[in-house]
Amino acid sequence: MKLQPDKSSSLTIHAYGPGWIEVNGEKFSHSLTVSSxxxxxxxxxxVSQFGALKAEDFEPLANSGAELVIFGSGQRLRFPQPIWLAPLIARGIGLETMDTAAACRTYNILASEGRKVVVALLLET
Incomplete structure (x- = not known):
């Protein structure tokens, strides 16, 4: 039996650091969404500040076709207000919140498993 690693055709987050994220070799220095x-x-x-978030910012995530949304809340863990999540709740889409670094790692794992996942990564300016 020949063993080979699974190759995912979805976007992969290759690296991240304070104020930047690299997706498939392209470096970003603003908040972004990445979908599998x-x-x-x-x-x-x-979105450039956690305090400026509103329900309208989560609407595109609810319309993405994902079964799960991961919210990377910046350099520290902060939970979104329930009212912001109304678009996701209305469509029965799950949301997990974690700091942005953990969200990047979790997205890669779920995407490699073939899950329909979108990660919204907050990079505060």
Whole structure:
């Protein structure tokens, strides 16, 4: 039996650090969303501060076709207000919150398993 690692066709987060994230070799210095769905590309998420978040910021995530959304809340763990999650709750989509570094690692694991997952990564300016 020949063993080979599974190769994922989804986007992969290769590296991250304070103020930047690298997805498939491209470095980003703004908040972004990354999806494991076929044909997806990293998209700018127009959020620059945790305190400025609102339900409208989560609406595109609810419409993404994902079964799970991971929210990377920045350099430290901060939970979103329940009202912000209304679009996700209305569609029965699960949300996990963690700091951005943990969200990057968790996304890669779930995407490599073939899960329909979107990660929203907050990089505060």
């Amino acid at each position: 769905l076929a044909g997806a590309v990293p998209e700018k998420w127009a």
